[in-house]
Amino acid sequence: MADRRAGAAHSGETLLFLTDEQLRQGIEAMFFAYRGFTADPDRILSDMAYGRAHHRAVHFINRAPGTTVNNLLNILGVTKQSLNRVLRTLIEDGLVESRVGKVDKRERHLFLTPDGEALEQKLSDAQRARMRMAFREAGPEAVAGFRTVLEAMMDREMRYAYTRLKDSGL
Amino acid sequence: MADRRAGAAHSGETLLFLTDEQLRQGIEAMFFAYRGFTADPDRILSDMAYGRAHHRAVHFINRAPGTTVNNLLNILGVTKQSLNRVLRTLIEDGLVESRVGKVDKRERHLFLTPDGEALEQKLSDAQRARMRMAFREAGPEAVAGFRTVLEAMMDREMRYAYTRLKDSGL
DNA sequence: CTTGGAATGTCAACAACACTGACATAAGCT
DNA sequence: AGCTTATGTCAGTGTTGTTGACATTCCAAG
Numbered sequence: 446m447a448d449r450r451a452g453a454a455h456s457g458e459t460l461l462f463l464t465d466e467q468l469r470q471g472i473e474a475m476f477f478a479y480r481g482f483t484a485d486p487d488r489i490l491s492d493m494a495y496g497r498a499h500h501r502a503v504h505f506i507n508r509a510p511g512t513t514v515n516n517l518l519n520i521l522g523v524t525k526q527s528l529n530r531v532l533r534t535l536i537e538d539g540l541v542e543s544r545v546g547k548v549d550k551r552e553r554h555l556f557l558t559p560d561g562e563a564l565e566q567k568l569s570d571a572q573r574a575r576m577r578m579a580f581r582e583a584g585p586e587a588v589a590g591f592r593t594v595l596e597a598m599m600d601r602e603m604r605y606a607y608t609r610l611k612d613s614g615l
Numbered sequence: 616m617a618d619r620r621a622g623a624a625h626s627g628e629t630l631l632f633l634t635d636e637q638l639r640q641g642i643e644a645m646f647f648a649y650r651g652f653t654a655d656p657d658r659i660l661s662d663m664a665y666g667r668a669h670h671r672a673v674h675f676i677n678r679a680p681g682t683t684v685n686n687l688l689n690i691l692g693v694t695k696q697s698l699n700r701v702l703r704t705l706i707e708d709g710l711v712e713s714r715v716g717k718v719d720k721r722e723r724h725l726f727l728t729p730d731g732e733a734l735e736q737k738l739s740d741a742q743r744a745r746m747r748m749a750f751r752e753a754g755p756e757a758v759a760g761f762r763t764v765l766e767a768m769m770d771r772e773m774r775y776a777y778t779r780l781k782d783s784g785l
Numbered sequence: 786c787t788t789g790g791a792a793t794g795t796c797a798a799c800a801a802c803a804c805t806g807a808c809a810t811a812a813g814c815t
Numbered sequence: 816a817g818c819t820t821a822t823g824t825c826a827g828t829g830t831t832g833t834t835g836a837c838a839t840t841c842c843a844a845g
Binding site: 666668693694700701719721 | 842
Binding site: 465467470471481484508572573575576581587588589592598599600603606607611 | 649
């Protein structure tokens with residue numbers, strides 16, 4: 446049973462047997478790694494009144510300044526009530542600015558204030574430091590594979606959002 | 616700024632520049648991929664009165680039958696109160712059996728009942744199906760890289776738990 | 786044998802983050 | 816004018832996590 450072949454794939458000269466065991470290792474690796482991935486920002490945020498949701502909002506506003514609430518909603522994949530709670534506190538605390546749209550006045554365009562940028566930097570630095578260590582330790586070929594597999598694991602809409610962000614950022 | 620070199624690594628003929636931009640792409644890939652990773656089991660669980668925490672408990676009990684509560688606590692990285700709430704409902708619902716230890720009667724050894732195994736199968740099948748698709752699509756070399764990077768991203772204790780599970784399962 | 790500590794379980798309170806449903810407002814579109 | 820879209824808000828609920836306090840059981844060391 447431990448050696449049941451659940452699938453196989455060809456690639457050049459190598460044969461990969463996708464046994465349940467190998468898939469399970471991938472699943473567990475994903476679980477443990479994600480904990481590490483969020484650990485550093487979580488530590489920083491726990492000192493403030495903020496959580497992971499604030500981090501995500503700040504990250505993507507920094508990534509795409511002037512983004513609308515609706516756009517952010519699609520990227521984050523949460524309800525507007527959930528996002529709004531987070532945005533409200535960030536705006537109240539002067540980390541995010543919400544400007545009424547010029548062409549469409551219903552829309553709110555979101556920007557980080559200097560304070561918001563400072564927080565984003567602090568959080569990103571911590572998360573990037575770990576990512577950098579992992580990338581260095583693993584090497585460039587592993588990094589390429591890492592990204593290939595992650596992309597293949599995304600839902601279609603997520604992959605679209607991801608590549609759109611990726612290409613805009615270049 | 617977009618091309619600031621935050622680090623570089625050699626590997627054969629390839630040069631990888633760890634720019635902030637590349638690291639950010641890795642971060643976003645991780646974020647979006649994890650959503651896909653948990654999406655299928657979450658859908659199944661939302662119909663029941665269970666959540667992701669139940670999935671994790673059931674997964675690791677299945678992975679290491681007879682594990683103690685304390686051991687599970689270390690793997691999952693939550694408080695005993697949090698785990699206990701989850702375990703209690705699973706035991707009440709007849710999915711998990713808790714047996715008093717023979718050598719140390721303070722310890723409780725956890726096992727899945729047939730019903731518990733059925734749920735585990737259902738959840739694992741969904742999650743493995745996605746992992747299998749991603750692995751197939753990405754190819755064996757990418758899979759190796761994927762795992763290498765994930766391992767490098769774990770905290771030390773998590774890496775230990777991961778390799779222990781990995782080696783025991785072979 | 787007594788005492789200390791470890792493993793476990795339980796109760797209560799609370800916070801973060803998600804959800805649904807309902808409703809309000811303003812603005813754009815036909 | 817009427818429908819739709821974008822946003823915000825209120826109220827309620829659920830899952831998952833936290834702390835703190837306390838009880839029980841049992842091993843092990845003095």
